[in-house]
Amino acid sequence: MSRVNTVWVLGETPESYASLCSVARRLGDTVEAVVLGSADAAQAVKGAGADAVLLAAKRDGALVEDCVATVAAAAAERKPDAILVATTKRMRLAAARIAASAHTRVVNDATRVWVDDGCLFAEHMVFGGSAYSIEKATSAPAVILLGDGLLLNEPPLEGDAPEAAVTELPAADAASGLKLIETKPRTVESVNLAAARRVVSVGRGIENEEDLQMINEFAQAIEAEVGCTRPIAEGVNWMSRERYIGVSGAMLKPDVFVAVGVSGQIQHMVGANTAKTIIAINKDKNAPVFKQADYGIVGDLYEVVPKLVAGLKA
Ligand SMILES: Cc1cc2nc3c(=O)[nH]c(=O)nc-3n(C[C@H](O)[C@H](O)[C@H](O)COP(=O)(O)OP(=O)(O)OC[C@H]3O[C@@H](n4cnc5c(N)ncnc54)[C@H](O)[C@@H]3O)c2cc1C
Numbered sequence: 001m002s003r004v005n006t007v008w009v010l011g012e013t014p015e016s017y018a019s020l021c022s023v024a025r026r027l028g029d030t031v032e033a034v035v036l037g038s039a040d041a042a043q044a045v046k047g048a049g050a051d052a053v054l055l056a057a058k059r060d061g062a063l064v065e066d067c068v069a070t071v072a073a074a075a076a077e078r079k080p081d082a083i084l085v086a087t088t089k090r091m092r093l094a095a096a097r098i099a100a101s102a103h104t105r106v107v108n109d110a111t112r113v114w115v116d117d118g119c120l121f122a123e124h125m126v127f128g129g130s131a132y133s134i135e136k137a138t139s140a141p142a143v144i145l146l147g148d149g150l151l152l153n154e155p156p157l158e159g160d161a162p163e164a165a166v167t168e169l170p171a172a173d174a175a176s177g178l179k180l181i182e183t184k185p186r187t188v189e190s191v192n193l194a195a196a197r198r199v200v201s202v203g204r205g206i207e208n209e210e211d212l213q214m215i216n217e218f219a220q221a222i223e224a225e226v227g228c229t230r231p232i233a234e235g236v237n238w239m240s241r242e243r244y245i246g247v248s249g250a251m252l253k254p255d256v257f258v259a260v261g262v263s264g265q266i267q268h269m270v271g272a273n274t275a276k277t278i279i280a281i282n283k284d285k286n287a288p289v290f291k292q293a294d295y296g297i298v299g300d301l302y303e304v305v306p307k308l309v310a311g312l313k314a
Pocket residue numbers: 202203204205206228229230231232244245246247248249260261262263264265266267268281282283284287299300301302
């Protein structure tokens with residue numbers, strides 16, 4: 001048997017369900033989309049590829065997190081074989097609470113999931129990305145957070161998706177001890193590095209914030225998104241947190257990844273080392289990044305990058 005019976009999928013936004021359902025279809029005979037929040041959100045998920053939509057509705061004054069108790073209670077009763085969760089901060093918390101109430105634990109940031117001989121397996125990175133661990137689910141439900149890399153590379157479902165009916169789950173007592181007072185929008189930079197086909201990543205080789213203009217010009221010339229290493233986003237704060245790549249940031253699988261003034265530490269490179277082509281520019285010929293690069297330019301980025309831009313514009 002190469003499939004299990006029922007797989008639930010859980011995402012933070014309606015858009016995340018299509019790829020979740022596509023992964024779930026490979027694993028289970030029945031796919032059910034679990035939605036936290038409003039009836040509108042559940043309606044938006046109806047055509048995403050699930051056989052049914054289960055709504056854990058949010059009451060007035062409650063937090064979305066409060067709906068997780070409803071999902072955990074429903075999972076105990078309906079016994080899905082697996083719950084696949086699209087990784088976001090909020091969904092990490094939800095997955096942990098569902099797993100805790102099922103007396104199991106979460107597989108984090110899975111890079112691969114499959115069924116063999118009726119058993120679910122998941123692979124994820126360990127030791128800062130220098131090794132993979134493969135885990136087998138020995139009880140149900142298996143609660144698995146799917147990494148961006150897996151979801152973004154999942155081919156869409158073929159054919160028309162079924163129009164799933166929405167069923168509201170019986171509300172469980174949340175008892176979170178928190179009450180929602182107000183919500184207000186915050187300004188975040190909208191960047192989807194994981195979806196970019198070309199990415200230029202800039203590291204501490206860059207000396208001043210203004211010099212990022214040169215990197216932006218280069219990225220524009222090759223139609224790439226700009227990302228960075230963690231010290232650039234969280235040390236000097238020259239770029240937003242959404243732009244840093246690596247084990248604690250964005251995980252990418254672009255066609256081309258250009259590392260500029262990046263040493264190539266595993267914690268960064270693990271976010272990009274599945275790129276089809278890696279190009280490195282570094283003035284230190286012994287920089288570890290060259291061990292992972294398909295093409296390397298040993299040189300000062302302040303000389304190399306302007307020459308590349310000039311050449312590309314010529
Ligand atoms: C638990 C943990 C998690 C982490 N997670 C992440 C993560 O998700 N993402 C991440 O990026 N980091 C992460 N880090 C940090 C990571 O270990 C490295 O410290 C970081 O990636 C190094 O950034 P860098 O390459 O920009 O800087 P450096 O290591 O300082 O390298 C700078 C490079 O620039 C080169 N250079 C300098 N001047 C020039 C020049 N003019 N021209 C060309 N080259 C030049 C130097 O030769 C050097 O190789 C994590 C660390 C820990 C401990």
